[in-house]
Amino acid sequence: MAQNILFYLAAVMAVATTSMVVITRNAVYAVLYLIMSLFAVALVFLSLNAPFLALVEIIVYAGAIMVLFLFVVMMLNLQGQRGDEATKRPTRRQMIVPGALALLLLILIVVSLSAGTPAATNAALSDPKLLGELLFTKHYLGVKLSGIILLIGTIGGLHIGRGGSIPSTMEKPIDDVTH
Amino acid sequence: MFYNNGLPALWLIPALPALGALIIFIFASRMPARAAGIIACSAISLSFLWVLNVGTTLVLGNHHHFVEHHWNWIAAGPFQGSASFYFDLVTFAFTFVVAGVGLLIHLYSYSYMKGDAGERRYFGYFNLFAAAMLVLVTAENAFFMFLGWEGVGACSFFLIGHWYQKSENTVAATKAFLVTRLGDIFLLIGLFLTATLVGVSFSQQSAWTQVATSSFIPGFGGLTGPQLILITGICFLLGAAGKSAQVPLQVWLPDAMAGPTPVSALIHAATMVTAGVYLIARFHILFALSPNLMLAVAIVGVLTAFYGATSAFVQTDIKRILAYSTISQIGYMFLGLGVGAWSLAVFHFFTHAFYKALLFMAAGTVIHSLHNEQNIYNMGGLRTKLKGTYLAFLAGAASLAGIPFITAGFYSKDAILWNTLSTKWGSPVIYGIAMLTALMTAIYSFRLIFVVFHGTPRKDIHVHLPDRLLTWPLYILAFFAIVAGFLNLPIVFGVTPIWEHSFARVFGEWQAEPLIHSHAVEWMALLGSGVLALGGAGIAWLLYSPAKAPMPEPAGDIATVENNTPAPYKAVWANFLFHGWKMDGFYNKTFVRGFRITSGVIAWIDRVFVDGIFEAIQAIVRGFHALVIFFQNGRVSRYAMVMLFGAVAIITILLIGSQR
Amino acid sequence: MTLPINEALILSCILFSIGxxxxxxxxxxxxxxMCIEIMMNAAGLAFVAASARHGSLDGQAFFLFVLPVAAAEVAIGLAIALLIFQRYKTLDLWVVARTKEA
Amino acid sequence: MTLLLSLLLIPLLGTALVGLSGWVDRNFARVATLIIMIVDLAVAIILMARTSGGPVQVIHPWIPSFGVSFNLYVDGLSALLILLTTFIGVIAVIISWNEIKEKVTSFHIWMLLLQTGILIVFMARDMMLFYFGWELMLVPMFFLIGVWGHEEKLYSAIKFFLFTFTGSIFMLLALLYVYFQHAAQTGVLTFDLTQLLQTELSATAQTWVFLGLFVGFAVKVPIFPLHTWLPDAHTQAPTAGSLILAGLLLKTGVYGIMRITIPMAPAAAVYFTPWIIGLALIGIFYGALAAYPQRDFKRLVAYSSIAHLGFVILGVFVGNAAGYQGAVLQMVNHGLATGALFLIGGMLQQRTHTRLFEMFGGLWRQMPVLGGFLLFFCFASLGIPGTGNFIGELYVMGGAFTYHPLVGALTVFGILFAAAYSLRIFLATMHGPETTAFKNLPDASPRETLALGTLVAALVAIGFFPNLVTGPLYYPPDLSVPQSGRATTPAMVMPVETGTPSPVLAPTSPPLHTYLLPMNSNQLSDQRFDIASLSPDQQEVR
Structure with a gap:
């Protein structure tokens, strides 16, 4: 019962904060809202009986990734100055079509989920030891791959961020073939 | 090597001039110009001697024919053609003329073409022509003959277009080649049809006689027997007409005078133009099988004779007069063939070769000595200056006109006229036209004499005396033009005609059997044609005697210019005849222009429509390209939107799918 | 005690749609x-919810795989953002798209 | 057996040698290619002698799982075309000696690859290998035209590539259909032509297979509506390129039709023959008429080769021994005569940097030797007797007459128009008043005279001894299909015209398609006539 109350609280908080991320004009506010939304999701994890993951999320997601975001936002000093086109809030008109599509997507998923089988009750507690064991036996390949992905991420970030000028985005396309 | 089991090798006859031509072409750049002439003359003379050798063995040894097979050339299913030679009396007559007259003309052109820019090329092609003509007349089967037939056409193209710098010569050469080629096509169709009917080999006459005697003639490809023979005959007639410049396809010969005069003398008087006569003589059984075919040949012959005579009557260029007269004389030969007098047609070819070659060469000497002046109305009074040429020319013209008893022309033409009257295939109407033409022939030949040689010179051109090589061949030919007639004196003279008698073996029972036997009528016809000839000479004297030779006043209106030759006469009928009954203009307007227009249209169609289809396909593809590019405009959010749309679509499909 | 699994999945869908x-x-x-991060996070949530439903830890293991992917993706994304800012002096995608390379 | 493989490997490995020598010095690449080509020619001659004893075959498994094997099969027809390929290859290298100045090594590498492709096509018995060779031919020719071509080279190269490529797609479709049909019927996965020919195809299946294959090859031949790539490709290709394009690539199309299309779907071939003969006749007249008014030397010659190929297709589909031999003869002659005309076109362009007739005129005084050669080849292309073309056309006409006299008559008329454009080529360049545009152009160099001289010799040799070409052929071509093979072909067995001509053959006016009758293979071997029949034996007419 306690989980449900916690869940609903967290859910409302998550939805609110994420929508604020999309709406705010100020980039820093957006990042902070995103961090709060991550906290909300962590709470949801708790309600789903996965305390280890909640902490992981807070540490990794909120801690590392968001800090990176904050760092970049600060560096580019996007304080959300007035009139800067980039941070202007999207106008109503622009929201209609994507909004409709997003809504449609939501309804579809909800419809497909509702037809699903009733929820099983005995939720397994996410015990880090069990999880670690599982990771290195069954999903050993997955771990290796995510290691590689991280490596790629770092190298990519380094290479691109090195400040080397990107070659002009696209070579002049082969001129028209016909005469 | 040149004799196999006692009989002289036949392949040597065409091989010698061919070898001459090859030597001249290969070593052209490394040999002096004169050397080419010497090689050519020696090659043709050796060939002539070998012809005499083979001929005498044939006649003295009383052989019917020699056959010499070499290799299996064409084996296209039912159409067989082996590279092999055949030599019988007809071949002897033709080879004698080709090699003999050819030799004289080679000698003549040795000095006539002295100093000409393309002399080596000239003699090379001259020898090649002789080789091709000899192959034509000594081939054993029609396909091998066709090799010579087209070779001769090609050589006449090279030689007419000898002075290729002037484009009129090129046009004349092309016209000659294409018109003869049209004839060749009909000949080829005829050959394919006969190949299925009786085969095309001249030595294996067995099939011929078997078809001739059998009542039923096998049809082929939807045609009944007689129909097949008629069509084949017509094809052969058109093929012969193409090469021998008979009425439907004779437009090329007058323009072929653009070539050097010895070329006209050899090719367009003596040898090539008579190839048609040789063809029909060889396939005489086929023609004899259907009477209306014979009638067709006779009509074409007499019509052409009349056409040639009327046009020659008004020409002003000395060579064009002789060209039209050649057309006319060959018309007589076709008439002879048409009435079944095969051997007499060959005899007329034999005599005609001598005096026509003589007339052309004499004309050449005249032109040469008047520094290339060809219009007879600019000449005159040459009788005193070029005495020898005058006498030879007189002999030739007399023989052409058919002056009775002394000239060869008289005997050969009269024999044909007599057969037209007396045999079952002949008819009085044709005889009448033929006699009228004989009269006109006499008139225009003596007009030539009086205008060119008699009277006072109209233009004071310094007459440059011709050297011996330009005159001696004339005298030899003049001798033959007179003497050759005695080979075939008419029976009424109480002596057996040697020519007809000896050729009876070749043409056997296919000779036309005479209907009228009384000698009196024959004498009457004989004297009649003699009187006509003399009368013609008289009329010519009256019209064109030196005092009254009227200068043709230049025509006022330029309207009657036919392919850039203005007509010199005032009278419309004269201009009409001058332009060869305007047939050439007619052909130009219809076929030549038609061909050019259609080819232009087709080339345009190909560029616009056929290519257009594929350009259209290309355009469609480019259209799709433009459509797709619309989404590729670089705005990232547009891509996201499309992705979203895609995702939604897929999910809905999956959902709907899973529901059912 | 029944875990709010269905509700969690619905939540993740909502978050995903907002992203x-x-x-x-x-x-x-x-x-x-950032919105891509939100979507990633929603996906992670869905994984956890699924693992809760099926009672197996695989889902949670997968969440752990989602994290590095998201991290790498952000790293490169921001690097590119920096370069774009350096080159075009603006971060507005529409402006960037319109300035066609000469 | 190594003979066949060596024939292929020499040019293939040769590319490495050329690459190496080219790296050292440009001209070494030329010399190396020439040597390779000459060695290949020697091998081809040995192969030719070997095949007179009977077909030579080599089989190596390549992709066993799909039944694709490296299966080379050379009989009389293939040996002949291989000899033509290598012969023209040598001439192509000789000719482009100083025409190709830049990127010499890669030019010669492409040439060798092209040769390999063509050789594979002519030797492949396995359909996948055939398709591989077919596509391998396209790429080098595309680059030869695209890189070393003249003004509109890119447009023509792409047009050439797309045309042939789309064609080959239809071909592949049909081949795969038969492949799977064969697999379904016999459970054996194989691309070997001999086995594929045994598949039972219903009438409609045959129609579609025939159409697919025919369109694929017709684009290459080219047959009337699909020919528009030819003039562009020829005019823009470098001399060596257009020589090989005219001399060989067009023949691969005809070879494909002869070897694959007709045996694969004989009933459909019988059904479509009147249509195709109609197309061929249109092609003859259309090609000639379209050729006459052209203003570009090589474009005119290109259109003329449409007309010549019309004769070839007519010969193939007329369905009797004469037509078939005529088709093969005409293929060889067209390769030599039209190839030579392209050579001369290239030489003129090299000297005057233009191909337009209005710029030429009266050049015979300046270039007598070249003029002489042009004269010979123009007359060869219009089919003057004494050259091979006449014999080829005569055979085709003979075949057409046996098929139907009207068709025969129309074919004979075709050569009249041939005379029109052939003369125009010669007259527009050599005759007439001399142009002031060019002064004392250099005459044919010894190298050029050598190349043209050999072509003249070859044409005259075929002209007088057609048995050189028709000797190794046997008729009907490789139809190793058991008697019951086809449900729908006419069952009558007709006496097949053999090579030995009887003096006068009363025409049995054979029914339309003895050609397509399935003959079991043992009957094939006895009716061959070998080269030895050439010696002049006096007595009996062989």
């Missing part, structure tokens, strides 16, 4: 990246 909306609508590249 999508953000990506499509916002013109600033930083916002786009």
């Amino acid at each position: 999508v909306l953000g990506v499509v609508v916002r013109r600033n590249i930083i916002y786009v990246l």
Whole structure:
């Protein structure tokens, strides 16, 4: 019962904060809202009986990734100055079509989920030891791959961020073939 | 090597001039110009001697024919053609003329073409022509003959277009080649049809006689027997007409005078133009099988004779007069063939070769000595200056006109006229036209004499005396033009005609059997044609005697210019005849222009429509390209939107799918 | 005690939709990246919810795989954002798209 | 057996040698290619002698799982075309000695690859290998035209590539259909032509297979509506390129039709023959008429080769021994005569940097030797007797007459128009008043005279001894299909015209398609006539 109350609280908080991320004009506010939304999701994890993951999320997601975001936002000093086109809030008109599509997507998923089988009750507690064991036996390949992905991420970030000028985005396309 | 089991090798006859031509072409750049002439003359003379050798063995040894097979050339299913030679009396007559007259003309052109820019090329092609003509007349089967037939056409193209710098010569050469080629096509169709009917080999006459005697003639490809023979005959007639410049396809010969005069003398008087006569003589059984075919040949012959005579009557260029007269004389030969007098047609070819070659060469000497002046109305009074040429020319013209008893022309033409009257295939109407033409022939030949040689010179051109090589061949030919007639004196003279008698073996029972036997009528016809000839000479004297030779006043209106030759006469009928009954203009307007227009249209169609289809396909593809590019405009959010749309679509499909 | 699994899945869908909306609508590249983070996070949530439902830890293991992917993706995304900012002096995607390379 | 493989490997490995020598010095690449080509020619001659004893075959498994094997099969027809390929290859290298100045090594590498492709096509018995060779031919020719071509080279190269490529797609479709049909019927996965020919195809299946294959090859031949790539490709290709394009690539199309299309779907071939003969006749007249008014030397010659190929297709589909031999003869002659005309076109362009007739005129005084050669080849292309073309056309006409006299008559008329454009080529360049545009152009160099001289010799040799070409052929071509093979072909067995001509053959006016009758293979071997029949034996007419 306690989980449900916690869940609903967290859910409302998550939805609110994420929508604020999309709406705010100020980039820093957006990042902070995103961090709060991550906290909300962590709470949801708790309600789903996965305390280890909640902490992981807070540490990794909120801690590392968001800090990176904050760092970049600060560096580019996007304080959300007035009139800067980039941070202007999207106008109503622009929201209609994507909004409709997003809504449609939501309804579809909800419809497909509702037809699903009733929820099983005995939720397994996410015990880090069990999880670690599982990771290195069954999903050993997955771990290796995510290691590689991280490596790629770092190298990519380094290479691109090195400040080397990107070659002009696209070579002049082969001129028209016909005469 | 040149004799196999006692009989002289036949392949040597065409091989010698061919070898001459090859030597001249290969070593052209490394040999002096004169050397080419010497090689050519020696090659043709050796060939002539070998012809005499083979001929005498044939006649003295009383052989019917020699056959010499070499290799299996064409084996296209039912159409067989082996590279092999055949030599019988007809071949002897033709080879004698080709090699003999050819030799004289080679000698003549040795000095006539002295100093000409393309002399080596000239003699090379001259020898090649002789080789091709000899192959034509000594081939054993029609396909091998066709090799010579087209070779001769090609050589006449090279030689007419000898002075290729002037484009009129090129046009004349092309016209000659294409018109003869049209004839060749009909000949080829005829050959394919006969190949299925009786085969095309001249030595294996067995099939011929078997078809001739059998009542039923096998049809082929939807045609009944007689129909097949008629069509084949017509094809052969058109093929012969193409090469021998008979009425439907004779437009090329007058323009072929653009070539050097010895070329006209050899090719367009003596040898090539008579190839048609040789063809029909060889396939005489086929023609004899259907009477209306014979009638067709006779009509074409007499019509052409009349056409040639009327046009020659008004020409002003000395060579064009002789060209039209050649057309006319060959018309007589076709008439002879048409009435079944095969051997007499060959005899007329034999005599005609001598005096026509003589007339052309004499004309050449005249032109040469008047520094290339060809219009007879600019000449005159040459009788005193070029005495020898005058006498030879007189002999030739007399023989052409058919002056009775002394000239060869008289005997050969009269024999044909007599057969037209007396045999079952002949008819009085044709005889009448033929006699009228004989009269006109006499008139225009003596007009030539009086205008060119008699009277006072109209233009004071310094007459440059011709050297011996330009005159001696004339005298030899003049001798033959007179003497050759005695080979075939008419029976009424109480002596057996040697020519007809000896050729009876070749043409056997296919000779036309005479209907009228009384000698009196024959004498009457004989004297009649003699009187006509003399009368013609008289009329010519009256019209064109030196005092009254009227200068043709230049025509006022330029309207009657036919392919850039203005007509010199005032009278419309004269201009009409001058332009060869305007047939050439007619052909130009219809076929030549038609061909050019259609080819232009087709080339345009190909560029616009056929290519257009594929350009259209290309355009469609480019259209799709433009459509797709619309989404590729670089705005990232547009891509996201499309992705979203895609995702939604897929999910809905999956959902709907899973529901059912 | 029944875990709010269904509700969690629905929540993750909602978050996912908001993320999508953000990506499509916002013109600033930083916002786009953030919204992608939201979508990633929603996906992670769905994984955890699924593992809760099926009672196996695989789902949670997968969440752990989602994290590095998201991290790497952000790293490169921001690097590119930096370069774009350096080159075009603006982070507005529409402006960037319109300035065709000469 | 190594003979066949060596024939292929020499040019293939040769590319490495050329690459190496080219790296050292440009001209070494030329010399190396020439040597390779000459060695290949020697091998081809040995192969030719070997095949007179009977077909030579080599089989190596390549992709066993799909039944694709490296299966080379050379009989009389293939040996002949291989000899033509290598012969023209040598001439192509000789000719482009100083025409190709830049990127010499890669030019010669492409040439060798092209040769390999063509050789594979002519030797492949396995359909996948055939398709591989077919596509391998396209790429080098595309680059030869695209890189070393003249003004509109890119447009023509792409047009050439797309045309042939789309064609080959239809071909592949049909081949795969038969492949799977064969697999379904016999459970054996194989691309070997001999086995594929045994598949039972219903009438409609045959129609579609025939159409697919025919369109694929017709684009290459080219047959009337699909020919528009030819003039562009020929005019823009470098001399060596257009020589090989005219001399060989067009023949691969005809070879494909002869070897694959007709045996694969004989009933459909019988059904479509009147249509195709109609197309061929249109092609003859259309090609000639379209050729006459052209203003570009090589474009005119290109259109003329459409007309010549019309004769070839007519010969193939007329369905009797004469037509078939005529088709093969005409293929060889067209390769030599039209190839030579392209050579001369290239030489003129090299000297005057233009191909337009209005710029030429009266050049015979300046270039007598070249003029002489042009004269010979123009007359060869219009089919003057004494050259091979006449014999080829005569055979085709003979075949057409046996098929139907009207068709025969129309074919004979075709050569009249041939005379029109052939003369125009010669007259527009050599005759007429001399142009002031060019002064004392250099005459044919010894190298050029050598190349043209050999072509003249070859044409005259075929002209007088057609048995050189028709000797190794046997008729009907490789139809190793058991008697019951086809449900729908006419069952009558007709006496097949053999090579030995009887003096006068009363025409049995054979029914239309003895050609397509399935003959079991043992009957094939006894009716061959070998080269030895050439010696002049006096007595009996062989």
